[in-house]
Amino acid sequence: MSHSGARRADARQNVDKILGAAVACLSRNADASVSEIAQAAGVGRVTLYGHFPSREALVEAAVMRVLSEGEKVLGGMDLTGDPREALNVLIRSSWLLLAQATAVLEAAQASLPPGRLQELHAKPAQRVDNLIRRGQAEGVFRTDLPADWLVSVLHHVLHGAALDVAAGRLDRADAPHFISETILAAYTRSDK
Amino acid sequence: MSHSGARRADARQNVDKILGAAVACLSRNADASVSEIAQAAGVGRVTLYGHFPSREALVEAAVMRVLSEGEKVLGGMDLTGDPREALNVLIRSSWLLLAQATAVLEAAQASLPPGRLQELHAKPAQRVDNLIRRGQAEGVFRTDLPADWLVSVLHHVLHGAALDVAAGRLDRADAPHFISETILAAYTRSDK
DNA sequence: CAGAACTCGAACATGCCTGTTCGACTTACT
DNA sequence: AGTAAGTCGAACAGGCATGTTCGAGTTCTG
Numbered sequence: 001m002s003h004s005g006a007r008r009a010d011a012r013q014n015v016d017k018i019l020g021a022a023v024a025c026l027s028r029n030a031d032a033s034v035s036e037i038a039q040a041a042g043v044g045r046v047t048l049y050g051h052f053p054s055r056e057a058l059v060e061a062a063v064m065r066v067l068s069e070g071e072k073v074l075g076g077m078d079l080t081g082d083p084r085e086a087l088n089v090l091i092r093s094s095w096l097l098l099a100q101a102t103a104v105l106e107a108a109q110a111s112l113p114p115g116r117l118q119e120l121h122a123k124p125a126q127r128v129d130n131l132i133r134r135g136q137a138e139g140v141f142r143t144d145l146p147a148d149w150l151v152s153v154l155h156h157v158l159h160g161a162a163l164d165v166a167a168g169r170l171d172r173a174d175a176p177h178f179i180s181e182t183i184l185a186a187y188t189r190s191d192k
Numbered sequence: 193m194s195h196s197g198a199r200r201a202d203a204r205q206n207v208d209k210i211l212g213a214a215v216a217c218l219s220r221n222a223d224a225s226v227s228e229i230a231q232a233a234g235v236g237r238v239t240l241y242g243h244f245p246s247r248e249a250l251v252e253a254a255v256m257r258v259l260s261e262g263e264k265v266l267g268g269m270d271l272t273g274d275p276r277e278a279l280n281v282l283i284r285s286s287w288l289l290l291a292q293a294t295a296v297l298e299a300a301q302a303s304l305p306p307g308r309l310q311e312l313h314a315k316p317a318q319r320v321d322n323l324i325r326r327g328q329a330e331g332v333f334r335t336d337l338p339a340d341w342l343v344s345v346l347h348h349v350l351h352g353a354a355l356d357v358a359a360g361r362l363d364r365a366d367a368p369h370f371i372s373e374t375i376l377a378a379y380t381r382s383d384k
Numbered sequence: 385c386a387g388a389a390c391t392c393g394a395a396c397a398t399g400c401c402t403g404t405t406c407g408a409c410t411t412a413c414t
Numbered sequence: 415a416g417t418a419a420g421t422c423g424a425a426c427a428g429g430c431a432t433g434t435t436c437g438a439g440t441t442c443t444g
Contacts, residue, residue, distance in 0.1 A: 011389080011391095014391085033431060034432070035431075043391085044391065044392045045392090045393095046392060046393080046434090047391055049434080050391080053433090054432085054433075055431090055432070145373060145374065148361070149362070149366075149374075152352060152361070152362070153352070153374055155352065156348045156352025156353075156355075157345060157348055157349070159348070160344060160351075161344075161348075163348075164344055169344070170340075170341065170344070174341075178341050181336065181337060181382070182337065182341075182345055182378050184382045185334070185377055185378050185380060185381060186375075186378035187377075188377060189377060190376045190377040190379075190380050201412065201413085202411075202412070203412095225401060226401075226402070227400095227402095235422090236421065236423070237402095237403095237422090237423095238404090238422065238423080239421055239422070242420080242421080245403090246402085246403075247402070
């Protein structure tokens, strides 16, 4: 095992640290500078450019990373059964990941060609979308509002909760419970 | 009426156009450039600097404008009576304004000294906060979630809806209805 | 140990944004 | 009509971010 690349050991490790720092920084600040990300990764700016040719490439790599992590979680999760329970499980076990994903995705929206984003984001988003539509079809979730809107609400509540946690307005431990309770209620008609 | 200022007629008119453009631009793009705002207002960049000494002053003026507009609407609105109805009226008649306010406020957060913001934002936010707390006290809104969180949810759903409209994912005419239905449901316990 | 891969800091070119100054021009008020 | 207020474009200075190059140092790998 030595023919494909030379000193991959620490190089790949650095790439990993950079990607992690990029996700963290872009979640907090949509237009974080390359220097900022490099510093957060504990690596020189030049080293970063040695691994990613441009800021755009770095952002795209960060998006793909957070997306693949999302796939890993979403893929190994049982979303069949009662849609309420499935949604509950999904939120409780991956809200930080989803929130991080939406944050990085929005950050990427400013630095990436317009179409490129939804092209990558399509599949994971479709999973949540399908769950909601199934819940509607089974009469568990309200049908007086379009599924697109319900997805959007989940989206924005997750992102908002992540912002609140980052700003110290919300206890990280409370977040999953609050989100879950709020979304489940919102997905059910209020009167009658 | 001629002693306080000379050719105020079109000067003040330009200030107005600039402030309007600033609010519009900052709602779409939190870090819109001064050139961009000036161009959107149909005036030269130099003229803008003639009225506002710095970008920071411009942003603050835009915040004060949107806040005073908010006060005008919130102040002349009857928020007594059934909290559900009051919240419904508030959302339906001012969602765009509220959404615009949150957008500009977030934009300002990046360009203004940290404390300065909540200092100005305090009173209008308190009004909504009070309405929600009153609803909780009267047993109309759920009390298993803290009022701060419910305010935050309204905040983020409004902002999110504004983003969706701007991105063409949501019809502007549908927004008030969707928001109102969603929030009212979210403010009520789902089961039992 | 020796070479290659990798890292790093400093420095440079470029570009955008902010503020500012200057001079010429247009417009409103008396 | 005349004067002062206001507008505008061009052009400058400073700052910060993106990429790039160079040379020297460090560390993995064989």
